[in-house]
Amino acid sequence: MIDYFMVRAALAGVGVALASAPLGCFVVWRRMAYFGDATAHAALLGVALALALSLPVAVGTVLVALAMGWIVSSLGERGHSMDTALGVAAHSALAVALVVVSFMPGMRVGLDAWLFGDLLAVSGSDLWVIWIGAVLVVGLIAWRWSAWLLVTLSPDLAVASGIDPRRERLLLTLALAIVVAISIRVVGALLITSLLIVPAAAARALASSPEGMAALAMVIGVTSALCGLLVSWYADTPTGPSIVVVAAVSFCLANAVAALRKRDLSSPG
Amino acid sequence: MSLLSASKVTVLDRGRVILDAVDISLEAGEIVTLVGPNGSGKTTLVRVLVGARRPDHGSVTRTPGLRIGYVPQRVSLDPSMPMTVERFLALPRQHGRQRVAAALAEAGLPDVAQQSLVSLSGGQLQRVLLARALLVDPQVLVLDEATQGLDQTGSAAFYQRIESVRESLQCAVLMVSHELHVVMSASDRVVCLNGHVCCHGAPDVVASRPEYRALFGTGTGGALALYRHDHDHVHDHVHEHVHDHIHEHAEQSGTPESGSSAP
Numbered sequence: 001m002i003d004y005f006m007v008r009a010a011l012a013g014v015g016v017a018l019a020s021a022p023l024g025c026f027v028v029w030r031r032m033a034y035f036g037d038a039t040a041h042a043a044l045l046g047v048a049l050a051l052a053l054s055l056p057v058a059v060g061t062v063l064v065a066l067a068m069g070w071i072v073s074s075l076g077e078r079g080h081s082m083d084t085a086l087g088v089a090a091h092s093a094l095a096v097a098l099v100v101v102s103f104m105p106g107m108r109v110g111l112d113a114w115l116f117g118d119l120l121a122v123s124g125s126d127l128w129v130i131w132i133g134a135v136l137v138v139g140l141i142a143w144r145w146s147a148w149l150l151v152t153l154s155p156d157l158a159v160a161s162g163i164d165p166r167r168e169r170l171l172l173t174l175a176l177a178i179v180v181a182i183s184i185r186v187v188g189a190l191l192i193t194s195l196l197i198v199p200a201a202a203a204r205a206l207a208s209s210p211e212g213m214a215a216l217a218m219v220i221g222v223t224s225a226l227c228g229l230l231v232s233w234y235a236d237t238p239t240g241p242s243i244v245v246v247a248a249v250s251f252c253l254a255n256a257v258a259a260l261r262k263r264d265l266s267s268p269g
Numbered sequence: 270m271s272l273l274s275a276s277k278v279t280v281l282d283r284g285r286v287i288l289d290a291v292d293i294s295l296e297a298g299e300i301v302t303l304v305g306p307n308g309s310g311k312t313t314l315v316r317v318l319v320g321a322r323r324p325d326h327g328s329v330t331r332t333p334g335l336r337i338g339y340v341p342q343r344v345s346l347d348p349s350m351p352m353t354v355e356r357f358l359a360l361p362r363q364h365g366r367q368r369v370a371a372a373l374a375e376a377g378l379p380d381v382a383q384q385s386l387v388s389l390s391g392g393q394l395q396r397v398l399l400a401r402a403l404l405v406d407p408q409v410l411v412l413d414e415a416t417q418g419l420d421q422t423g424s425a426a427f428y429q430r431i432e433s434v435r436e437s438l439q440c441a442v443l444m445v446s447h448e449l450h451v452v453m454s455a456s457d458r459v460v461c462l463n464g465h466v467c468c469h470g471a472p473d474v475v476a477s478r479p480e481y482r483a484l485f486g487t488g489t490g491g492a493l494a495l496y497r498h499d500h501d502h503v504h505d506h507v508h509e510h511v512h513d514h515i516h517e518h519a520e521q522s523g524t525p526e527s528g529s530s531a532p
Contacts, residue, residue: 029350146361153344153357157401159321160339161361207351208385 005120006233012122012130013225013243016183016195019134021221022141022214023179024196026172028204029152033197034083035072036176038090040192042068043180045097047114052100058129061181068093069173117188117240119229126185133182137175144171149210187240194244199224202251205258220250271296272335272409272441273318278327280313287313289465290327295409300435300442300455305462306484311445312342314462315413318443335409338402338440340395342413348387354397355382364404375437376400377430392423403434410434412444428455
């Protein structure tokens with residue numbers, strides 16, 4: 001029985017890590033960390049609304065995260081600074097979510113699970129949602145890989161190569177919304193961004209190509225998920241934060257290795 | 270028939286008119302330079318022409334299947350993305366090692382394929398962008414302030430390279446610059462932009478137009494003479510006493526009737 005729910009938790013963690021690590025590379029390259037954070041906060045509103053309307057939570061979070069992406073980019077196009085647009089949209093969404101939740105008597109206690117995640121409580125149907133989402137996201141990234149790289153480097157060069165930057169940004173927002181929706185259950189809204197960014201940042205220290213960085217980020221993400229789960233099991237620590245702590249440690253290790261390598265290269269003999 | 274043309278292109282940005290009914294066209298094989306003060310809409314016009322921005326009014330016509338090699342004003346390189354020159358040139362499609370090597374050589378940068386993009390100097394990066402533009406085997410090469418951040422010698426060398434590229438590829442070139450002296454000497458035609466087309470025509474004609482002088486003063490007339498001397502022997506004497514004869518030179522060489530003002 002215990003084995004079974006550990007396996008389920010491990011599968012959920014691995015699925016989320018596989019999708020968020022390569023997407024996290026784009027979050028790092030495009031400096032979208034705050035955008036990721038904002039989407040995650042807004043997703044809480046999705047959770048609240050879904051529960052209030054008895055809809056599947058994944059549907060609620062994806063829809064609200066998408067709406068969030070759309071609102072922020074149209075505010076940006078209308079001349080508001082991206083930072084301000086994100087701040088306004090994200091925190092309004094978070095505040096509305098908290099207000100909505102206050103009207104739902106049974107929910108106030110359960111909010112913790114969505115803020116901090118509860119990997120060990122993942123159900124069989126959650127697992128399906130996570131893996132379908134992960135496969136969608138990884139497929140989307142693989143399909144649009146070159147286009148997204150070019151749009152990130154220069155939207156104008158992308159246009160000259162026949163790529164529509166607006167469409168690619170929209171697809172990227174969609175991928176982000178899906179990742180937020182599937183990982184909110186695992187690490188919680190507060191730590192989703194770290195799951196996106198930390199493995200990618202750790203991989204950056206050692207990678208020499210974008211593909212290498214994404215692959216390495218996936219390895220680091222999956223390892224962090226599994227090790228974090230073990231730590232949480234044996235030391236009785238909260239699972240989501242444990243995963244992020246392991247990822248943070250691997251970030252430090254990767255940078256240390258990179259620094260040593262550099263010294264070896266520069267020192268004679 | 271022109272390769273690329275804009276007709277009555279108007280672009281608005283938050284109520285402000287950036288471009289006002291601009292007409293411009295580019296014929297096969299010619300070098301056209303867009304000059305104008307800061308904020309005159311040069312980059313916007315270029316972006317409209319390459320399709321990066323939709324005009325609010327007016328239209329852009331390209332010959333079907335037109336291959337445009339575009340060197341943008343800047344590329345935001347973030348050191349967080351590991352990217353070699355070779356990989357960058359393969360975005361979004363592969364071109365084959367030999368073609369990449371040939372394009373880099375043509376751009377004057379043979380040995381950098383394995384280097385990281387962020388490790389390049391400004392001049393090297395510009396040449397990588399040129400190599401990238403050459404890889405599409407362009408019929409039109411569009412350069413937006415391609416020599417920004419290069420010193421005088423560096424940009425002169427860059428423009429010489431453009432001329433040699435034009436000769437080998439027989440492509441048309443549209444470039445934007447505010448380095449008037451260097452650019453105008455290498456151009457067949459100059460279009461002076463300040464929201465609308467102030468004037469256009471051969472470089473020496475434009476340099477003598479009152480609209481142009483109102484924007485740039487007369488000083489560039491002298492620089493023009495200085496750099497034009499190997500194209501046009503009549504001006505050799507000006508070379509020796511540039512400062513004394515700027516006005517005279519500009520007035521002599523200009524034949525206002527042959528220039529044309531935009532409507």
